[in-house]
Amino acid sequence: MPELIWGFLKSVSKALDLSYSGILSHHRRVAVLASKIARSLGLPEAKIALTTGSALIHDLGIRTWGDRARVHKFEVDYPYEHAVDGYRILTGGGAGKPLRTAGIRAGGEGETTTTTTTTTTTAAEPDAGGEGRGFLLAHARVILHHHDKWEGGxxxxxxxxxxxxxxRIVHLADRLDVLLDPAKPFxxxxxxxxxxxxxxxxxxxxxxxxxxxxxLARSDSFWFDLEPDFLAKTVEACLPGRLGARAGRDAPETEEIEARTGEIVTRVAVSAEPSLQRSSVIDILEVLARVFAEVVDRRSPYTRQHSQSVGECAFxxxxxxGFDELTCRELRVAGLLHDLGKLGVSETIxxxxxALTEEEMCIVKRHPYLTYQLLDEVPGFDRIRDWASFHHExxxxxxxxxxxxxxxxxxxxxxxxxxxVFSxxxxxxxxxPGLPREQVQSILVSxxxxxxxxREIVDLAGRAL
Structure with missing residues (x-):
């Protein structure tokens, strides 16, 4: 179980760093740095796992490439929105919808400037998503605070x-990484x-x-471990033996977390005991797949529910x-993840x-290949990998x-x-605009x-969907 989940998080971590030119490796370097710091502090294995897992996906709340470029500068005016959006995605509340607001100081010392933002949404119920959701809740809290400053404010x-x-560890590791110049020896x-x-x-x-x-930094090997040639091996070496089953175990069984960003305030009751042992593999996979389907779909207002729709239609x-229940649920997971590679396509496209230019179309055609390569790293994912990445064949x-x-x-x-195609x-x-149902079916038949x-499945879709 832990091996599969680690594999999935590593895969998604790569997806979050996709760009025109390849994989930027920010999340994986931050995970390596955070793991080394946590281990040097002598933290329990559970906290090392929680730190490393959170670092692998810490910026999942970033929506656009432009936002990513802004946050990946050392000086960031207001870095909290994507942290709250990441928290919301992991807790099942989603991102991008307004909440009630409450006045809170937004300027620096001596200032009374106020700001408004609508980057969060109402929180999910504590048990949203079933037992599998609990696996992510402790990581959500880490991500929520990963830009908080030590002195406050x-x-x-x-x-x-x-x-x-x-x-605190992820924040330091994150800021160290954005200071690194890839053109110079680390x-x-x-x-x-x-x-x-x-x-x-x-x-x-x-x-x-x-x-x-x-x-840690006194050793040259500390810096060499972060270099592209060795990073994949270093990531593997830094992964703890267990993830999730013990993450958050030192925390209370239930705690009330207050999340504020700008003028936005909300509360959500968080179960800190993930109960991973009681969850089946497919339960966990469905929860993880839904989370990262949202990360993909929210990048464009035109794909807000696309992956969710494909997953449900496939189920x-x-x-x-006449497929058995497990196969149907695996189909749902494949549908949820089929566009994971679109994280490597700019929102401007x-x-x-x-109409797309020939060059832009060549970029778009890369996304199912990226989906294949990303899911290929997840142990035991061969069938889901193929079903998901062959959707344009x-x-x-x-x-x-x-x-x-x-x-x-x-x-x-x-x-x-x-x-x-249907979705x-x-x-x-x-x-x-979206096409009427009859026209959609006519195109599918054609x-x-x-x-x-x-043709048989198209006819079935005409009756069932």
Whole structure:
């Protein structure tokens, strides 16, 4: 169980760092740094696991590439919104909807400036998503506070030891990583990095963590471990033996967390005991898949429910095809994750109202390949990987990115492909409104008659969806 979940988090961590040019590795470097600091502090294995897992996905609340570029600068005017959005996504409340507001000082000392923001939504009930959801709740709290400053003045109103130790560690690791210049040897930058960090000692960063970091950084290997050539191996080495089953066990069984960002205040009761042992693998996978489907879909207003829709349609068709319950739920997971690779496509392309250029279309065609490569790293995910990443393949061999034909496409892969087309045609797009049900079915039938889609499943979709 832990191996599968670690594999999934590592895969999603890579997805969060996708760009035009490849994988930027920010989340994985932060995870390595955070794990080293946590271990040097002598924290219990549960807290090391919680710190490392949270670091792997700490910026999942960032929506656009522009937002990511802004947050990945050392000086950030207001870095809290994506932390709260990440918290909301993990706790089941979603992101991007307004909450009630309450006045709270937003300026610096002596200022009375107020700000407004609508980046959060109402919290989910404590048991939202079943037992699998509990696995993520402790990580949500770490992510919520991962930009809180040591001396206070945070929207959360937490300061010093009120900030979770895991959050303090992730914050320091995150800021160290954004200071690294990939064009220079990492160990060469040690002096100038610490000059910057020391100016924030006792104000932004926990002084004790700065001291630990000094001890770690004396070794050149500390810096070499972060280099691209060795990072994959270093990430594997830093992973604790257990994740989730003990994360948060030192915390109370239930605690009340107050989350503030700008003028927004909300409370959610959080169960800190994930009860991972009582959850089946598919329970956990469905919860994780729903979370990261939201991360993908929220990048564009035109895909807000697309992955959720594909997942549910696939589950329904699986039932009508007579698949067993487990296979139907695996189909749902594949549908939820089929567009994971779209995190590597700029929102300027996703939201473009005009026809895509040839170059832009080549970028878009990369996304199912990225989905395949990302899910290929998850142990035991072979079937789900194929079903998810073959959704643009066609029975006549004219699809992409692999050019597979009917001889290589399973019934399950054909289901996902049809559900993807069904949902895409039904939803609004930048260049057209969603199509009526009859027109959607007519297009599906036409594609089946041309040899692209499976006619029997298309006819079934016309009756079942």
């Amino acid at each position: 945070n929207p959360s109103q937490a300061c010093r030891d009120q900030i979770p130790i895991e959050s 160990n060469y930058q040690k002096r100038e990095i610490f000059e910057v960090l020391e100016t924030r000692r006792g104000r932004e960063f926990d002084p004790a963590l700065i001291d630990v970091l000094h001890d 329904i068709l699986g039932k009508h095809l 996703l939201d473009k109202k005009a 066609r029975l006549d061999g004219r699809g992409y990115p692999f050019g597979l034909d009917s001889s290589s496409l399973s019934t399950e892969a054909r289901v996902i492909a049809i559900c993807d 895409a045609l039904s939803d609004d797009r930048p260049y057209r 594609m089946a008659e041309s040899g692209a889609l499976d």
